[in-house]
Amino acid sequence: MPELRRDPITGRWVIISVERARRPSDFVRVPVAGATNRFCPFCEGNESKTPPEIMAFRPDGGEPNGPNWTLRVVPNKFPALRVEGNLDRIGDGIYDRMNGVGAHEVIIETPNHELFLSDCSEKTVENLFWAFRERIRDLKRDTRMRYIVCFKNHGDLAGATLEHTHSQIIGLPIVPKRVQEELDGSRRYFDFRERCIWCDMVRQEVEDGSRLILETDQFVAFSPYAPRFPFETWVLPRHHSSHFEDSSPQLIHNLAWVMRTLLRRIDKVLERPSFNFVIHTAPAHDGPLDHFHWHIEIIPRLTKIAGFEWCTGFYINPTPPEEAAKFLRDAGLV
Amino acid sequence: MPELRRDPITGRWVIISVERARRPSDFVRVPVAGATNRFCPFCEGNESKTPPEIMAFRPDGGEPNGPNWTLRVVPNKFPALRVEGNLDRIGDGIYDRMNGVGAHEVIIETPNHELFLSDCSEKTVENLFWAFRERIRDLKRDTRMRYIVCFKNHGDLAGATLEHTHSQIIGLPIVPKRVQEELDGSRRYFDFRERCIWCDMVRQEVEDGSRLILETDQFVAFSPYAPRFPFETWVLPRHHSSHFEDSSPQLIHNLAWVMRTLLRRIDKVLERPSFNFVIHTAPAHDGPLDHFHWHIEIIPRLTKIAGFEWCTGFYINPTPPEEAAKFLRDAGLV
Numbered sequence: 001m002p003e004l005r006r007d008p009i010t011g012r013w014v015i016i017s018v019e020r021a022r023r024p025s026d027f028v029r030v031p032v033a034g035a036t037n038r039f040c041p042f043c044e045g046n047e048s049k050t051p052p053e054i055m056a057f058r059p060d061g062g063e064p065n066g067p068n069w070t071l072r073v074v075p076n077k078f079p080a081l082r083v084e085g086n087l088d089r090i091g092d093g094i095y096d097r098m099n100g101v102g103a104h105e106v107i108i109e110t111p112n113h114e115l116f117l118s119d120c121s122e123k124t125v126e127n128l129f130w131a132f133r134e135r136i137r138d139l140k141r142d143t144r145m146r147y148i149v150c151f152k153n154h155g156d157l158a159g160a161t162l163e164h165t166h167s168q169i170i171g172l173p174i175v176p177k178r179v180q181e182e183l184d185g186s187r188r189y190f191d192f193r194e195r196c197i198w199c200d201m202v203r204q205e206v207e208d209g210s211r212l213i214l215e216t217d218q219f220v221a222f223s224p225y226a227p228r229f230p231f232e233t234w235v236l237p238r239h240h241s242s243h244f245e246d247s248s249p250q251l252i253h254n255l256a257w258v259m260r261t262l263l264r265r266i267d268k269v270l271e272r273p274s275f276n277f278v279i280h281t282a283p284a285h286d287g288p289l290d291h292f293h294w295h296i297e298i299i300p301r302l303t304k305i306a307g308f309e310w311c312t313g314f315y316i317n318p319t320p321p322e323e324a325a326k327f328l329r330d331a332g333l334v
Numbered sequence: 335m336p337e338l339r340r341d342p343i344t345g346r347w348v349i350i351s352v353e354r355a356r357r358p359s360d361f362v363r364v365p366v367a368g369a370t371n372r373f374c375p376f377c378e379g380n381e382s383k384t385p386p387e388i389m390a391f392r393p394d395g396g397e398p399n400g401p402n403w404t405l406r407v408v409p410n411k412f413p414a415l416r417v418e419g420n421l422d423r424i425g426d427g428i429y430d431r432m433n434g435v436g437a438h439e440v441i442i443e444t445p446n447h448e449l450f451l452s453d454c455s456e457k458t459v460e461n462l463f464w465a466f467r468e469r470i471r472d473l474k475r476d477t478r479m480r481y482i483v484c485f486k487n488h489g490d491l492a493g494a495t496l497e498h499t500h501s502q503i504i505g506l507p508i509v510p511k512r513v514q515e516e517l518d519g520s521r522r523y524f525d526f527r528e529r530c531i532w533c534d535m536v537r538q539e540v541e542d543g544s545r546l547i548l549e550t551d552q553f554v555a556f557s558p559y560a561p562r563f564p565f566e567t568w569v570l571p572r573h574h575s576s577h578f579e580d581s582s583p584q585l586i587h588n589l590a591w592v593m594r595t596l597l598r599r600i601d602k603v604l605e606r607p608s609f610n611f612v613i614h615t616a617p618a619h620d621g622p623l624d625h626f627h628w629h630i631e632i633i634p635r636l637t638k639i640a641g642f643e644w645c646t647g648f649y650i651n652p653t654p655p656e657e658a659a660k661f662l663r664d665a666g667l668v
Contacts, residue, residue, distance in 0.1 A: 002415055002434030004508065012511045015414050015434055080349050080650045081336055093538045094531065095559045100336025100349055149646055159638045174338065177346045178647035197428065204427045225429045278645035297645055304493045311612035311631055312483055313512035316414045 003320075005226035009185040009197055010178075014226045015316045022230060022318040024269050024327055027302045031272040032155035035114045035163060041077075042164035044111035050074040054105060055134065057127055071127045072108045073135060073169075079104035080170065087144060087173055103139055103148075103171035107131050110165060116272070117154065117165050118263035126256035128167060132279060133252060135169050136245040140284045145171040147179060147283050150244075155274025157301040175283050182280065183292055190291035198293030199240050211325045214261065218254040221262055223321030223328070230303060230319035231270060233262060233328065235296040242289035244281035259296070265331035266300055274301040337654075339560035343519040343531055344512075348560045349650045356564060356652040358603050358661055361636045365606040366489035369448045369497060375411075376498035378445035384408040388439060389468065391461055405461045406442045407469060407503075413438035414504065421478060421507055437473055437482075437505035441465050444499060450606070451488065451499050452597035460590035462501060466613060467586060469503050470579040474618045479505040481513060481617050484578075489608025491635040509617050516614065517626055524625035532627030533574050545659045548595065552588040555596055557655030557662070564637060564653035565604060567596060567662065569630040576623035578615035593630070599665035600634055608635040 003016045041049035047065045055073040062068030075083075081102030089098040109128050110120055117125065132150040139145050152167040153160040160166075175183070189197040205212055205222045213221045213233060221235045235258060237251065247255070259277075266275060277298040282289050309315050337350045375383035381399045389407040396402030409417075415436030423432040443462050444454055451459065466484040473479050486501040487494040494500075509517070523531040539546055539556045547555045547567060555569045569592060571585065581589070593611075600609065611632040616623050643649050 001419060004432045004434050006430040008428050008430070010511070013508045017414065018434075080351065085335060092559070093542070094342050094534050095538075096340040096342070098338045100338050100352075149648075151645065157638070172648070174347045174648075176646035176648035177344070178645065181647070200428050204429075208427070225426070276644060280645070299644065304491070310610060310633065311485065311512065311614070312510035313515070314483075314506070314508075314510035 007224070007226040008189070008201075010181045011185060012226065012228075013314060014228055015314075016226075016320050017316065017318045018320055023323065024231075024271075026318075027230070027270070029271045029273065029302075030157060032116065032274055033163070040113055040162070040164050042072075042106075042108045042162060042166060043113050044069070047072070050106075050108075051077060055131065057131075067111075069111060070124070071110070071131055073131055074106050074108070076104040076106050076168070081172070098173065101144055101173055103142075103145065103169065105135060105169040107135075107167040107169065108164065109167060113164050115165060116263075116267070117152070118260065118267050118272075120165075120260075122256050122260055125260045126253055129247075129252045129255055129259070130249075132167070132169065133245050133247060136281070136284075139169070139171045140245070142171070143285070144173050145284055147172045147175045148281070149176065149278065150281075151276065151278040153274075153276055155301070157274035158276045160274075179280060179283070183283070183289075186291045186293070196240055196291055196293050198236055198295065202236055202238060210322045213265075213325050213328045214258065216254055216258060218251055219258045221258060223325040225321060227317055227321050227324070228309075228315040229299050230317055231266065231300045231324045231328070232321075233266075233298040233324075235259065235262070235298070236293060237295075240290075240293055242282040242286070242292040242294060244279050244294040246288075262298060262328070265328050266298070268331050269327045270300050270302065275299060276301070341558070341560040342523070342535075344515045345519060346560065346562075347648060348562055349648075350560075350654050351650065351652045352654055357657065358565075358605075360652075361564070361604070363605045363607065363636075364491060366450070366491075366608055367497070374447055374496070374498050376406075376442045376496060376500060377447050378403070381406070384440075384442075385411055389465065391465075401445075403445060404458070405444070405465055407465055408440050408442070410438040410440050410502070415506070432507065435478055435507055437476075437479065437503070439469060439503040441469075441501040441503065442498065443501060447498050449499060450597075450601070451486070452594065452601050452606075454499070454594075456590050456594055459594045460587055463586050463589055463593070464583075466501070466503065467579050467581060470615070470618075473503070473505045474579070476505070477619070478507050479618055481506045481509045482615070483510065483612065484615075485610065485612040487608075487610050489635070491608035492610045494608070513614060513617070517617070517623075520625045520627070530574055530625055530627050532570055532629065536570055536572060544656045547599075547659050547662045548592065550588055550592060552585055553592045555592060557659040559655060561651055561655050561658070562643075562649040563633050564651055565600065565634045565658045565662070566655075567600075567632040567658075569593065569596070569632070570627060571629075574624075574627055576616040576620070576626040576628060578613050578628040580622075596632060596662070599662050600632070602665050603661045604634050604636065609633060610635070 056069045057071045087098045211223045281294045390403045391405045421432045483504045545557045615628045
C-alpha cells in the first residue's frame with residue numbers, strides 16, 4: 001500500500017510509493033558531463049570577462065580582478081534583479097507590483113574548470129560557505145534586502161547554464177513564499193508546544209535512525225519524513241540557530257566536511273547527477289527566532305516534475321526516505 | 335528594470351524580466367516527437383492490455399473492453415494510490431501519515447496513436463472534458479475522496495511516459511496544498527470585499543485587454559498577471575461557478591472549442607511543445623462556494639526549473655505575460 005505522509009512544517013502531503021520503491025539503479029541516470037574546451041569567463045586569466053569582483057580570496061596575494069584567486073564573487077552579468085533604484089510599490093487594479101530591486105551575485109568556487117564541487121578540497125567547500133556567510137552579512141546592511149537566498153544549481157538538469165562550478169546569491173525585497181510558509185508553520189508549532197519543530201525533528205531522527213545519513217558534533221543530515229523528491233536530503237545544525245550567517249568559523253568548517261561528504265556520496269550512489277542545494281535562513285532583518293532553525297536542502301534531479309506536482313503542490317515520490325537514507329548511509333566516506 | 339509582481343490569490347511574488355524579454359524563438363524548442371512503431375496498450379485492438387475499462391464512449395455500439403470506442407477510461411496500471419482500504423491516519427512522533435487510499439485513472443482520448451490532442455476534432459476534445467466531468471461526479475460519491483485532480487501531461491518534458499495521447503484523474507483523500515492556498519487566498523479576498531477574486535480578475539482582464547488571449551460568451555483565456563512560467567495560460571468561465579463538474583453540456587461544448595484553439599495556438603507559436611494542464615475545481619464535498627471559481631491552468635514546458643524556484647517558491651519568468659498574450663492572440667484561429 002502506498003503511503004501518504006505529511007510534512008509537519010508546511011503541512012504538505014506527499015505520496016510515498018512504498019511497494020514499487022525505486023532504487024538508485026531504477027532511475028534513468030544522466031551524469032553531468034565533464035568539461036569541454038569552450039571559452040569560459042569563470043576561468044583564471046579571464047577575470048576581465050566578468051563584471052568587477054565584489055570579493056575574492058587570494059591567500060597568496062594578488063590584485064583584485066587579476067589571477068591568483070581561490071574563490072571570486074562577481075555580480076551576475078545577466079541579473080534577475082537590479083541593485084539601483086527604489087521599490088516603488090504600486091497597485092494595478094486588483095494586482096500589485098514593484099520594481100525588481102535586489103542583488104544577484106555569482107560565486108566562482110574554484111579557478112579549476114575541470115572539477116565539480118564534490119571533487120574539490122574541503123578547504124574549497126569551506127571557502128564557498130564562508131563566502132555565503134560574508135555576502136549575506138554585507139547584503140543585509142541594505143535595508144531593501146528582506147531575504148537573501150544562497151543556492152547552487154549543478155548540471156544542465158538543475159538549471160546551470162555555465163559548466164564551471166559556481167553558486168549564486170539573490171537578495172530579495174520580499175520573503176519568498178516557501179520560506180514564509182516555513183516561518184508560519186514553525187511558528188504555529190512553537191505557539192502550541194513552545195519548542196522548535198526542527199529541534200524536535202533532529203531529536204526524533206537521531207533516536208529513530210532509519211532516515212539518518214550522517215551526524216557530527218555540530219550537524220545532522222537525514223532524508224526528511226515526507227520528501228518531495230527521491231534522495232532529497234536535509235542538513236541541520238544540531239544546536240538551535242535561526243540565521244546561517246551567524247555561524248562561527250568552527251561551524252562553517254564542520255559544515256564543509258558534511259556537505260562535501262554528502263555530495264560525494266550522492267555522486268557515488270546516483271552517478272554524479274545534477275542537483276540543487278539551497279540554504280534556508282531566517283529573514284535578513286529579523287532578530288534571532290526561537291521557532292525557525294536554518295538548514296540546507298539538497299535535491300538530486302532524478303525525476304521529471306509532471307503537471308500534477310506543479311499545479312497541485314502534491315508530490316509523488318517513488319523512493320521512500322528510509323531506502324534513500326540507507327543507500328547514502330552505506331555509501332561510506334568517499 | 336525587471337518587475338516584481340504578486341499573484342493576488344496565493345500572494346506569490348514572481349520576477350518578470352521586462353528588459354530582455356524572451357520571445358518564442360529565444361527558447362530552446364524541443365517539439366514533442368511524433369509517433370513511433372512500438373507496441374502501445376492504448377491503441378484500438380489492445381484493450382486487453384489495460385485493466386478493464388471504467389467507462390468508454392462507443393457511439394456506434396460495441397462491447398466493453400472491445401474495439402470501436404472513441405474514448406476509454408481505465409484504471410492506471412501502476413497507480414500512485416489504491417482504491418481499497420481505510421485511511422488509518424496515525425501519528426509517528428511529530429509526523430503524520432495515512433494509507434495511500436485514492437483513485438488513479440487514465441483517459442485514452444482517441445484510438446488514433448498518431449494524433450496529439452491539438453490535432454483531434456472538437457468532438458474528441460469535448461469527449462475528454464465530458465469524461466472528466468463524469469468521472470469527478472462518480473468519484474465524489476466515495477466519501478474518502480476529498481479532492482479530484484484532472485490533468486494532462488503531454489510530451490516527455492511534461493512527464494508523459496506513454497506517447498499515445500491521454501489524460502489522468504487522481505482522487506485524493508486530502509486537499510492538495512496549492513488548491514488549499516487558492517481556497518484560503520480567495521476566501522480572504524471575499525471576506526474583505528464580498529466579491530470573488532476570479533470574477534474581479536475576469537472583469538479587469540477583459541477591460542484591460544493587454545493579457546487577454548481570447549474570449550467567448552462563456553469563457554475568458556488570458557496570461558495571468560504574475561505567471562510563474564513563460565506562456566502560462568489560464569482559462570476561466572465568465573460566470574461564477576466553483577465546481578467544474580457542475581458544468582452544463584453547453585459549457586463543456588464551448589470549453590472544448592476554447593481549449594482546442596489555445597492548444598493549437600500554443601503548438602503554432604511555440605512549435606508543438608510539451609505542456610501540462612490541470613483543472614482547478616473546488617473540493618469534492620464542499621457545496622457551491624462564493625469565493626472559489628474553477629479554472630484551468632495550461633503550462634507549456636519551455637524552461638528548466640532551477641533550484642532557486644523549487645526551494646523558495648519564487649519564480650523568475652523571462653517572458654512578460656503581455657508579450658506572451660500578444661503572440662497567442664495574434665496566432666489567430668488555427
